Amino acid sequence: MSYQNTNLIKICLVEDDNIIREGFVTLLNENQGFKVVSAYNNCEDFLKNVQNDKPNVVLMDIELPGMNGIEGIERTKKLYPHAQIMVVTVYENDDLVFKALCAGAGGYLTKNMPSQRLVEAIREIMNGGAPMSTNIARLVVASFQKNHNSPLSSRETEVLELLSRGKSYSNIAEGLFIDKETVRTHIKNIYWKLEVHSKAEAIEKAMKEKLI
Amino acid sequence: MSYQNTNLIKICLVEDDNIIREGFVTLLNENQGFKVVSAYNNCEDFLKNVQNDKPNVVLMDIELPGMNGIEGIERTKKLYPHAQIMVVTVYENDDLVFKALCAGAGGYLTKNMPSQRLVEAIREIMNGGAPMSTNIARLVVASFQKNHNSPLSSRETEVLELLSRGKSYSNIAEGLFIDKETVRTHIKNIYWKLEVHSKAEAIEKAMKEKLI
DNA sequence: CTAAATACCCCCATATTGGGTGACATTCCG
DNA sequence: CGGAATGTCACCCAATATGGGGGTATTTAG
Numbered sequence: 001m002s003y004q005n006t007n008l009i010k011i012c013l014v015e016d017d018n019i020i021r022e023g024f025v026t027l028l029n030e031n032q033g034f035k036v037v038s039a040y041n042n043c044e045d046f047l048k049n050v051q052n053d054k055p056n057v058v059l060m061d062i063e064l065p066g067m068n069g070i071e072g073i074e075r076t077k078k079l080y081p082h083a084q085i086m087v088v089t090v091y092e093n094d095d096l097v098f099k100a101l102c103a104g105a106g107g108y109l110t111k112n113m114p115s116q117r118l119v120e121a122i123r124e125i126m127n128g129g130a131p132m133s134t135n136i137a138r139l140v141v142a143s144f145q146k147n148h149n150s151p152l153s154s155r156e157t158e159v160l161e162l163l164s165r166g167k168s169y170s171n172i173a174e175g176l177f178i179d180k181e182t183v184r185t186h187i188k189n190i191y192w193k194l195e196v197h198s199k200a201e202a203i204e205k206a207m208k209e210k211l212i
Numbered sequence: 213m214s215y216q217n218t219n220l221i222k223i224c225l226v227e228d229d230n231i232i233r234e235g236f237v238t239l240l241n242e243n244q245g246f247k248v249v250s251a252y253n254n255c256e257d258f259l260k261n262v263q264n265d266k267p268n269v270v271l272m273d274i275e276l277p278g279m280n281g282i283e284g285i286e287r288t289k290k291l292y293p294h295a296q297i298m299v300v301t302v303y304e305n306d307d308l309v310f311k312a313l314c315a316g317a318g319g320y321l322t323k324n325m326p327s328q329r330l331v332e333a334i335r336e337i338m339n340g341g342a343p344m345s346t347n348i349a350r351l352v353v354a355s356f357q358k359n360h361n362s363p364l365s366s367r368e369t370e371v372l373e374l375l376s377r378g379k380s381y382s383n384i385a386e387g388l389f390i391d392k393e394t395v396r397t398h399i400k401n402i403y404w405k406l407e408v409h410s411k412a413e414a415i416e417k418a419m420k421e422k423l424i
Numbered sequence: 425c426t427a428a429a430t431a432c433c434c435c436c437a438t439a440t441t442g443g444g445t446g447a448c449a450t451t452c453c454g
Numbered sequence: 455c456g457g458a459a460t461g462t463c464a465c466c467c468a469a470t471a472t473g474g475g476g477g478t479a480t481t482t483a484g
Contacts, residue, residue, distance in 0.1 A: 141342035186461080199378040202378070
């Protein structure tokens, strides 16, 4: 049983471009089961009303006058955690995508989508999905992928992984059932291979090159 | 311009269930632009042939006799990095999903999908997307989301974040333009709030509760 | 206004880290 | 087969980092 068959989906819009905003209002209200309860051109006004509007879904732009969308997502999640927030923006910048997801976005669409995609995405996010534009999904998945040409051996990778979790040499030795001296040897070799001279540098380089 | 208009998409299958495997072969070969170049019931045989088969897309099961799919993905990426690997499995287990993505999977479908979804997903992965089943996408997006009820202040979160990157107190102090003693105070407060007594414990707890 | 957050200071003991050098067994690849 | 890479352990040393204890003062947000 899907959600939209039993309840009206209440939608809020936060989008500063009047043309786009009004276009979305019209598009969405044409769909049975959707109701746009309110549409704002900035986050501040939206946040004042979110607890009255009680939206199921919020379509949020990122580039906004005043408070930006990322901050807006965070505050929305604090004030009304129940809402599903879908980012709708022109930006495909890596950093913004991850910040938005960390802040609590449940979906991320770029504005170059066909408008019917928006309708599908709203149903999808209400049914427990996480709708994303093609490129965004790829970005997200790519962020997990490890470097398949790591200079580190598997044991070294294991050690570095534990080091990156804040473990001391002794902790690591216990965890791997080897001697602390062996851990030290591994770490020396890791430093040599990565051309670094400290834990922080090693972790930084390893993260950047997706070795861990 | 999309890929499948100009080239035949070569597909390999790795799936131990004979019925499912043959069903996929039939389904995919019916589609213009697709060619199943070979179908295996285990990873070992597939890996022996991948460099000859030169697939554009590999549909990989996870639960397999002998080598499992995760290991299979890793080895495939080493032998023939060009291939896009799509996991097709019954498992929706968190751990397996993330391991598969880390290993190099470019898409992740569960077997309860409508069969036409598989066809779409193959076109999608060839066009730079990362097709995922609804629940998988949600899992992946949820893995980014931070706890919106952190007991830590924003400054404390910042400090803990840097600590988790292996930085020393002095490093952190420099990075935040504050005194080392201030960093120490913050860390003492963090430990008190998280009820821990060491860096490793703090980082572990913070990761688990998605505070950082 | 008051509590929380932020920032800074001191003391002390212990643990951790980084660098140097050397050794021995196993495993894997050519 | 043989050498390279890997994984394991040992001992030296000095500098730094860490955790716990005790304070104080200013700023900020509800």
